Amino acid sequence: MSDLIAATLKIVFLALLWLFIGIIADVIRKDLFGRKVKASDLPPAEPVPTRRGASRAPTRFAITQGAQQGLSVPIAPVINLGRTADSTILLEDDYASSRHAQLTQQNAETWLVTDLQSTNGTYLNGKLVTEPTPMTVDDILRIGRTMMRLEV
Amino acid sequence: MSVAQQPSATGEYIIYRRRRGVELALLFAACSFGAAGWVLTHLNLHGSLPPNFAFGVGIWYGLALIAHLVVRFRAPYADPLILPAVMLLNGLGLAMIARLDQVRDPVLNDASRQMMWTTIGMSLFVLVLWFLKDHRRLQRFPYLMFISGFVMLLLPLLPGLGRAAGGARIWIKLGPFSFQPAEVAKILLAFAFAAYFYEKKEVLALAGKRFLGIDFPRARDLLPIALMWMLALAIMVFQNDLGTALLFFGLFTVMIYVATQRPAWPILAGLGFAVAGVLAAKFTHHVPRRLGAWLHPFDDFQQSYQIIMAQYGMAWGGLFGRGWGQGRPQVTPLPKDDFIAASLAEEIGLVGLMAIVLLYGIVIARGMKTALICPDGYGKLLAGGLAFTFALQVFAIIGGITRLLPLTGLTTPFMSKGGSSLISNWIIVGILMVISHRARMPQRATATPQELLQPNAMTAVIAK
Numbered sequence: 366m367s368d369l370i371a372a373t374l375k376i377v378f379l380a381l382l383w384l385f386i387g388i389i390a391d392v393i394r395k396d397l398f399g400r401k402v403k404a405s406d407l408p409p410a411e412p413v414p415t416r417r418g419a420s421r422a423p424t425r426f427a428i429t430q431g432a433q434q435g436l437s438v439p440i441a442p443v444i445n446l447g448r449t450a451d452s453t454i455l456l457e458d459d460y461a462s463s464r465h466a467q468l469t470q471q472n473a474e475t476w477l478v479t480d481l482q483s484t485n486g487t488y489l490n491g492k493l494v495t496e497p498t499p500m501t502v503d504d505i506l507r508i509g510r511t512m513m514r515l516e517v
Numbered sequence: 518m519s520v521a522q523q524p525s526a527t528g529e530y531i532i533y534r535r536r537r538g539v540e541l542a543l544l545f546a547a548c549s550f551g552a553a554g555w556v557l558t559h560l561n562l563h564g565s566l567p568p569n570f571a572f573g574v575g576i577w578y579g580l581a582l583i584a585h586l587v588v589r590f591r592a593p594y595a596d597p598l599i600l601p602a603v604m605l606l607n608g609l610g611l612a613m614i615a616r617l618d619q620v621r622d623p624v625l626n627d628a629s630r631q632m633m634w635t636t637i638g639m640s641l642f643v644l645v646l647w648f649l650k651d652h653r654r655l656q657r658f659p660y661l662m663f664i665s666g667f668v669m670l671l672l673p674l675l676p677g678l679g680r681a682a683g684g685a686r687i688w689i690k691l692g693p694f695s696f697q698p699a700e701v702a703k704i705l706l707a708f709a710f711a712a713y714f715y716e717k718k719e720v721l722a723l724a725g726k727r728f729l730g731i732d733f734p735r736a737r738d739l740l741p742i743a744l745m746w747m748l749a750l751a752i753m754v755f756q757n758d759l760g761t762a763l764l765f766f767g768l769f770t771v772m773i774y775v776a777t778q779r780p781a782w783p784i785l786a787g788l789g790f791a792v793a794g795v796l797a798a799k800f801t802h803h804v805p806r807r808l809g810a811w812l813h814p815f816d817d818f819q820q821s822y823q824i825i826m827a828q829y830g831m832a833w834g835g836l837f838g839r840g841w842g843q844g845r846p847q848v849t850p851l852p853k854d855d856f857i858a859a860s861l862a863e864e865i866g867l868v869g870l871m872a873i874v875l876l877y878g879i880v881i882a883r884g885m886k887t888a889l890i891c892p893d894g895y896g897k898l899l900a901g902g903l904a905f906t907f908a909l910q911v912f913a914i915i916g917g918i919t920r921l922l923p924l925t926g927l928t929t930p931f932m933s934k935g936g937s938s939l940i941s942n943w944i945i946v947g948i949l950m951v952i953s954h955r956a957r958m959p960q961r962a963t964a965t966p967q968e969l970l971q972p973n974a975m976t977a978v979i980a981k
Contacts (some may be wrong), residue, residue, distance in 0.1 A: 371560075371561055371840055371843070372840070373840070374557055374560075374840070375557075375837060375838065375840040375865075377836065377870055378550075378553060378554075378557065378841075378865070379837060379838075379865060379868050379872070379959060381550070382865075382869065382872045383868070383872060384549060385546055385547065385550070385605070386875055386879075387875070388543065388546075388870060389598055389601070389602065389879055392536065392539055392543070392597065392598060393598065393879075393882075395534075396533065396534070396597075398956075399531040399532050399533040399890075400531070400532050400534075401531055401532075402532050423640070430711075431892065432893050432894055433891065433893070434892065435651075435653075457894075466974070483574070500760075515708075
């Protein structure tokens with residue numbers, strides 16, 4: 366092979382290598398921040414099979430989002446939320462107070478959420494909890510960056 | 518009744534695009550560089566295509582396709598750039614090993630052996646993606662992980678099983694294959710460190726005495742981990758493998774820094790490292806030799822032969838290199854192992870070596886980005902620690918061959934000849950992909966609580 370072709374191939378190889386890096390840089394640029402979309406724009410979540418007249422009595426209390434996502438405890442008549450060791454769920458959230466909120470059972474399907482004068486507040490479906498508020502399996506409880514719900 | 522969409526705090530979700538199509542395109546482009554290096558070598562040396570061209574290229578692209586398909590089905594949200602960058606580095610390493618095989622007559626077969634190790638490494642990558650659905654499962658048995666890591670580290674010292682090579686007793690021999698268990702121990706200890714620090718981060722950062730402007734944790738929090746870590750270092754020093762000891766030291770330091778967010782730790786570790794370095798320079802005869810070869814290599818031609826030859830090779834390669842197959846990287850001892858980056862620099866030049874360094878940078882940056890966006894603390898620690906070990910390794914070895922630093926016997930990740938390093942690095946990439954898959958999944962946008970409070974209510978992180 367002639368020297369000229371070899372030299373050309375050498376340069377072409379390096380040029381393509383840098384072109385590849387350029388493309389990667391472009392992908393990184395487009396990927397810097399995630400997009401924020403409305404919940405309605407998301408593909409619908411897989412429907413949970415619910416039988417007509419199925420029990421709506423929760424069996425577990427679960428963290429659906431946050432650092433401890435996936436953690437759940439069996440349901441109890443009184444659920445203490447906070448950062449102290451005697452909490453039913455020990456929250457690892459910088460915005461949670463040591464004794465943050467308490468859930469007390471009202472009937473088989475409803476628990477009452479009480480905010481225990483926490484520093485940053487307790488939110489049920491995005492609304493600040495100021496008085497004991499009923500909570501069912503449809504509701505989302507938020508403390509700091511942690512989301513929780515009752516699960517059937 | 519229809520199941521209501523879970524109402525979120527802000528009604529918004531954060532979405533990262535999956536970009537699997539981009540990954541596939543980049544992956545095939547990345548594979549082409551290794552293949553092109555191989556073909557160009559043969560064209561330049563023999564004027565013909567490699568003898569088993571179709572077979573080799575078929576396997577190479579096939580491996581990439583399988584890896585991609587598994588990612589597409591098991592970790593669809595994983596980072597799209599890690600796999601192509603790693604594949605490119607692995608390909609360049611393979612091409613350079615195949616090129617160095619050609620200098621002997623009859624030609625050597627190291628490249629097919631390395632290809633076999635790559636296949637095993639990528640199979641393990643696939644297995645990690647397949648069976649590890651959630652990286653938090655690795656968090657469960659920190660002490661067991663420590664102990665198995667130790668057993669791995671101690672294996673080479675067993676008579677009969679262990680084998681010494683090049684002054685370091687870090688190998689075990691299993692039938693025809695030899696293996697470096699420290700590479701696997703590195704991963705196990707990373708799991709264990711991350712789990713321990715995640716569990717103890719608050720007490721490590723907050724409980725304890727303040728001395729010289731540094732918050733020292735209580736002995737009972739730090740002692741177990743410090744003991745474990747010093748034991749690991751002692752084993753490494755005893756086995757005369759200072760490079761890996763440096764790696765463990767760096768991993769420990771960066772994890773405690775990430776866990777506690779106290780800059781005092783890296784400063785303290787840097788001071789400790791400096792003291793250890795001075796002591797080693799005074800009382801060992803191994804380290805002063807390395808320092809001499811670093812500061813004034815040309816004083817002693819015999820002693821610093823390897824590093825001198827690497828410098829000449831890189832100088833001869835210049836900006837654009839000699840071209841594949843047209844340099845003489847074989848003059849440097851160990852051109853396929855520690856000095857593969859020098860061999861590559863000779864043949865694809867400074868421009869090529871910079872591209873390689875940048876590709877490592879991209880892998881590391883994506884690992885760090887994964888750590889930043891990961892919602893759980895364990896994943897943050899693990900991804901950050903693993904990405905940092907890559908960074909430290911590349912810095913130490915490429916800095917070593919270019920005489921920025923004294924030479925430490927570390928492998929160049931994904932490129933050096935040798936199975937154990939390649940396999941463990943592919944496992945690490947698999948774990949990074951799993952973490953990034955979890956981190957980039959659509960998550961409900963938890964607005965920072967400030968946004969949701971009344972304007973006059975201040976958010977306090979520390980309770981009243």
